[in-house]
Amino acid sequence: MVDVEKIRADFPILHQQVYNNPLVYLDNAATTQKPEVVINAVRDYYLTVNSNIHRSVHYLGQQATLAFEESRQLVREFIHARHQHEIIFTKGATESINLVAGSFGRQFVREGDEIVISAMEHHANIVPWQLMCAERGANLRIIPFHPNGELMMDAYRELLNDNTRLVAVTHVSNALGTINPVKDVIALAHGRGIPVLVDGAQAVPHMKVDVMELDCEFYCFSAHKMYGPMGVGILYGKEEWLNKLPPYQSGGEMIRNVTFEKSTFGDLPFKFEAGTPNVADILGFRATLLYLNTIGMNRIAAYEEELMKHALDRLRAIPQVRLVGDSPHRAGVISFLIEGIHPYDAGTVLDKMGFAVRTGHHCAQPVMDIYGIPGTVRISLGLYNTREELNAFTDALNRVIEMFR
Amino acid sequence: MSIQEIENQIVSEFEQFEDWLDRYNYLIEMGRTLPMIDPKYKTDSYLISGCQSRVWLYAHHEDNKLYFTADSDAVITKGIISLLIRVLNGQSTEDIIQAPLGFVDEIGLKEHLSPTRANGLVSMIKQIKLYALAYQTKNKQRNDPSHEQHG
Numbered sequence: 020m021v022d023v024e025k026i027r028a029d030f031p032i033l034h035q036q037v038y039n040n041p042l043v044y045l046d047n048a049a050t051t052q053k054p055e056v057v058i059n060a061v062r063d064y065y066l067t068v069n070s071n072i073h074r075s076v077h078y079l080g081q082q083a084t085l086a087f088e089e090s091r092q093l094v095r096e097f098i099h100a101r102h103q104h105e106i107i108f109t110k111g112a113t114e115s116i117n118l119v120a121g122s123f124g125r126q127f128v129r130e131g132d133e134i135v136i137s138a139m140e141h142h143a144n145i146v147p148w149q150l151m152c153a154e155r156g157a158n159l160r161i162i163p164f165h166p167n168g169e170l171m172m173d174a175y176r177e178l179l180n181d182n183t184r185l186v187a188v189t190h191v192s193n194a195l196g197t198i199n200p201v202k203d204v205i206a207l208a209h210g211r212g213i214p215v216l217v218d219g220a221q222a223v224p225h226m227k228v229d230v231m232e233l234d235c236e237f238y239c240f241s242a243h244k245m246y247g248p249m250g251v252g253i254l255y256g257k258e259e260w261l262n263k264l265p266p267y268q269s270g271g272e273m274i275r276n277v278t279f280e281k282s283t284f285g286d287l288p289f290k291f292e293a294g295t296p297n298v299a300d301i302l303g304f305r306a307t308l309l310y311l312n313t314i315g316m317n318r319i320a321a322y323e324e325e326l327m328k329h330a331l332d333r334l335r336a337i338p339q340v341r342l343v344g345d346s347p348h349r350a351g352v353i354s355f356l357i358e359g360i361h362p363y364d365a366g367t368v369l370d371k372m373g374f375a376v377r378t379g380h381h382c383a384q385p386v387m388d389i390y391g392i393p394g395t396v397r398i399s400l401g402l403y404n405t406r407e408e409l410n411a412f413t414d415a416l417n418r419v420i421e422m423f424r
Numbered sequence: 425m426s427i428q429e430i431e432n433q434i435v436s437e438f439e440q441f442e443d444w445l446d447r448y449n450y451l452i453e454m455g456r457t458l459p460m461i462d463p464k465y466k467t468d469s470y471l472i473s474g475c476q477s478r479v480w481l482y483a484h485h486e487d488n489k490l491y492f493t494a495d496s497d498a499v500i501t502k503g504i505i506s507l508l509i510r511v512l513n514g515q516s517t518e519d520i521i522q523a524p525l526g527f528v529d530e531i532g533l534k535e536h537l538s539p540t541r542a543n544g545l546v547s548m549i550k551q552i553k554l555y556a557l558a559y560q561t562k563n564k565q566r567n568d569p570s571h572e573q574h575g
Contacts, residue, residue: 038444361498363477368500371444379476393497394476422445423452423499 040373048399060306115239115254120147130156168344190222195344196352248300451503
């Protein structure tokens with residue numbers, strides 16, 4: 020089992036008071052806190068090996084390059100990709116999706132083609148496809164979901180046709196917490212030879228993800244939502260597909276030969292990594308992965324599952340609380356409304372009590388429109404949250420309800 | 425009373441509260457007494473869109489003075505609006521344009537003015553000042569026939 024007190028000691032930021040109350044951080048789906056080993060890794064990079072990678076013949080450059088490529092290797096192992104060059108560093112999941120939307124669109128999408136996404140996507144997995152479709156004269160098709168927050172798989176099956184070029188779907192909904200049956204989503208698409216992109220930003224922090232087992236063509240996530248630094252994202256792509264896509268951005272690092280007549284591009288993964296990457300934070304991410312490996316993703320998942328169950332039990336015991344999205348397959352996130360209290364009011368008062376929660380539409384406006392609500396209160400759990408914090412939270416909720424009565 | 429006098433009055437009212445809880449309770453109470461906007465103005469044309477709570481604001485003009493009614497879907501936002509309206513209702517357009525509205529900060533509600541708060545309050549103050557400016561410009565044009573000729 021996870022020793023949560025020991026883990027909390029690794030996260031310096033958690034041990035503070037806000038407005039004279041102990042901080043209870045329940046906004047992990049927005050970003051997670053960073054363990055000291057990660058903060059130190061970023062600092063150590065600048066203190067000891069800072070230099071540009073891949074092109075330097077000098078000692079520091081080689082040290083930095085080795086560590087950088089070792090990070091890539093660790094990412095490969097962490098999500099169980101086949102090849103190291105299938106791991107592309109980006110600045111976040113958003114950029115990873117933009118990369119695929121841009122490059123895939125240019126290469127494969129023609130007028131009248133269709134891209135399928137779900138109605139519960141984060142804006143980051145809607146807008147890049149929307150823009151690309153508008154540019155290419157293609158259409159965006161939407162998989163609806165049931166009121167409990169589960170995808171309508173029958174409707175999905177019917178959406179797939181000969182014009183479908185790609186399916187892009189979230190692994191875990193950031194607004195509802197639903198874990199989607201992505202394996203089935205992928206298998207159905209593959210039945211028609213359609214590639215699938217999975218937005219894994221809200222999944223990777225909470226469970227063991229195996230991209231070879233999922234068999235998706237693309238998988239995207241962000242380091243900062245899994246205890247790593249900000250400004251680092253991952254795009255996993257199957258070698259075959261990454262080779263088929265044209266470059267996304269161009270510049271240094273990604274080329275083989277440049278003349279004024281023509282440039283040829285480097286091999287994977289460099290073809291998609293134009294310019295100097297965020298080496299410091301990528302090395303910080305290496306420390307993150309080592310940290311998570313030491314605890315073990317399966318143990319983290321088991322601990323969080325228990326925590327989630329406890330949170331749901333406590334919330335369900337409050338008669339004024341209405342859960343928004345209630346799938347039994349849930350990770351990380353609980354969204355809810357409090358009868359008669361605007362989420363903004365609840366969030367404002369909870370903040371004063373020391374609780375960091377999210378209120379609003381969580382960058383998933385279509386989800387809110389479907390429920391006909393302006394937003395929700397959202398709590399999202401991390402591996403350092405405790406049962407005691409959740410007890411304090413639900414006690415605070417009862418005080419909020421009293422206040423606005 | 426002048427804007428500054430009403431602001432001072434609000435500041436001293438809030439000084440009697442020892443902690444944030446009482447301040448917010450008072451705000452919530454204020455929010456409930458907010459002069460309700462006529463439902464016919466509660467439409468998108470009068471909506472000031474913040475990210476999280478919505479605010480509807482209607483202004484009208486009498487003798488170079490402005491009057492406001494408003495509503496919001498969030499009670500704390502309504503409370504803050506009611507304070508703003510108490511300060512600015514019936515004031516001249518010139519005074520409204522000039523008002524620094526320091527009281528929001530002084531009564532410990534500064535965080536509601538941060539742009540990241542996205543509660544529509546910043547946009548609301550901006551909108552109120554824009555109304556005032558628009559009325560002022562219109563008035564000047566009416567009172568100064570040469571204005572139109574010289575642009």
